[in-house]
Amino acid sequence: MTMKFEDYQQYLSPVFVKSSHLVAGEGHGLYITDVNGVEYLDMIQGIAVNVAGHTNEKIVKAIQDQAGKLIHASFNHVNYPTTLELAKRLAAVAPGEGEKKLTSLFFSNGGAEANDSAIKLARCATGRPLIIACQGSFHGRTVGTTAITGSNSHYREAYEPLMGGVYFTPFPQRILCPDSIANEDLEGRADYCLWMLNNLLKFLAPAQEVAAIIMEPIQGEGGYVAPHPKFLKGVREICDKHGILLIFDEIQSGFGRTGKMWASQHYDVVPDIMTTGKAIAGGLPMSCCWSTPAIMEKWNKGTHGTTFGGNPVCAAAGLAVLDLLEEENLIENSRVQGEYLQAQLKEMQKRHPVIADIRGIALMTAAEFCKPGTFEPDAAALQFISKYLREEEHMLTTGCGVNGNGFRFIMPLNIKKEEVDLCLEKFEKAVAAYEAQC
Numbered sequence: 001m002t003m004k005f006e007d008y009q010q011y012l013s014p015v016f017v018k019s020s021h022l023v024a025g026e027g028h029g030l031y032i033t034d035v036n037g038v039e040y041l042d043m044i045q046g047i048a049v050n051v052a053g054h055t056n057e058k059i060v061k062a063i064q065d066q067a068g069k070l071i072h073a074s075f076n077h078v079n080y081p082t083t084l085e086l087a088k089r090l091a092a093v094a095p096g097e098g099e100k101k102l103t104s105l106f107f108s109n110g111g112a113e114a115n116d117s118a119i120k121l122a123r124c125a126t127g128r129p130l131i132i133a134c135q136g137s138f139h140g141r142t143v144g145t146t147a148i149t150g151s152n153s154h155y156r157e158a159y160e161p162l163m164g165g166v167y168f169t170p171f172p173q174r175i176l177c178p179d180s181i182a183n184e185d186l187e188g189r190a191d192y193c194l195w196m197l198n199n200l201l202k203f204l205a206p207a208q209e210v211a212a213i214i215m216e217p218i219q220g221e222g223g224y225v226a227p228h229p230k231f232l233k234g235v236r237e238i239c240d241k242h243g244i245l246l247i248f249d250e251i252q253s254g255f256g257r258t259g260k261m262w263a264s265q266h267y268d269v270v271p272d273i274m275t276t277g278k279a280i281a282g283g284l285p286m287s288c289c290w291s292t293p294a295i296m297e298k299w300n301k302g303t304h305g306t307t308f309g310g311n312p313v314c315a316a317a318g319l320a321v322l323d324l325l326e327e328e329n330l331i332e333n334s335r336v337q338g339e340y341l342q343a344q345l346k347e348m349q350k351r352h353p354v355i356a357d358i359r360g361i362a363l364m365t366a367a368e369f370c371k372p373g374t375f376e377p378d379a380a381a382l383q384f385i386s387k388y389l390r391e392e393e394h395m396l397t398t399g400c401g402v403n404g405n406g407f408r409f410i411m412p413l414n415i416k417k418e419e420v421d422l423c424l425e426k427f428e429k430a431v432a433a434y435e436a437q438c
């Protein structure tokens, strides 16, 4: 049966903006096939969810086996072997050592929900009201997480007043820092942002009233921005000095995408609370808020919960994801292919002046488009290139960046070198087509 999105569009709220009208019938590995049999190379992968591509057979089998036994009875009332086992195995790979290891877990269903949990936990555990978030951040679209999201004022439009008690501080990315800090001076940006954070505590947000500082260790939607280590280390020191909890949102950067299990491991900085989602359950909706047993102990019992959180089928898929990461060495592959991708992109940058920057770590890599010879954002380039790739090259892609001019290379972690080459070839064709019509 041929199915057209347009025939059904009227039944869907227009608030949910879609980048294509493609009706996806099947997905296998790197590819999605629409209901008309047209195949697309999928460089969105469910927005950085599918670590092993679409319908990986081990994940499918784990889901099928568990679905045949028990789908839902609510973790509020019973325990599931899969969820208990997942908690134990995740705790084993949690960041931190000894008492600072984040081995106590609260499962929920999506990224924003995990961040809401983190805010509630931080407030409850510290008895303090204020939260500091970063400009350029993306933490979700619930009322709570919209309040701590600073990647685009559009997300807040029409929703004020949001959750109160939130202050923002700049994240060390170029457009959030003064022009006087040179583009390559990552350390200079880190110094500036630490100075701004200290000023915030001095002039506006009393440190003894701040429950937590929340940030993505590598900003995702904000543009795949990896800060200088000095920034995250400096934030950790400020938190320690004032008894503020540090929350790392690893919803996009976690589970090996940056070539280490957690992005925070690149910086040797351990948060007090971490949130994960996306890749955690192989494409099924699951997320998690992690902390130390001592902090979790301070969360007033029964004041937070969820009907579906910790679902046994999602947990079975989560166990399969952990198996795949280990057995197929996916984290190392992410590092190797990510480094190759970045090296090739940096060469390509020399051939195409519209590519102003290549950044990120491993398979969390983005290209930024600017007007040639400047850092003036070129959002039209992203729009043209994405459309060209979808229509001419049958490749699905998505953007990032606070100015809508970043291009994310979201590949499954089991991508092969030949597949990286294919993505690069298609990308360069689209970039050249854009430059030719400028």
Ligand SMILES: Cc1ncc(COP(=O)(O)O)c(C=O)c1O
Residues within 6 Å of the ligand: 047, 110, 111, 112, 113, 115, 138, 139, 140, 141, 216, 220, 221, 249, 250, 251, 252, 253, 277, 278
């Ligand atoms: C870093 C980060 N945090 C939170 C979220 C929100 O996750 P969800 O859309 O599952 O609520 C996202 C989603 O893109 C994200 O990238």
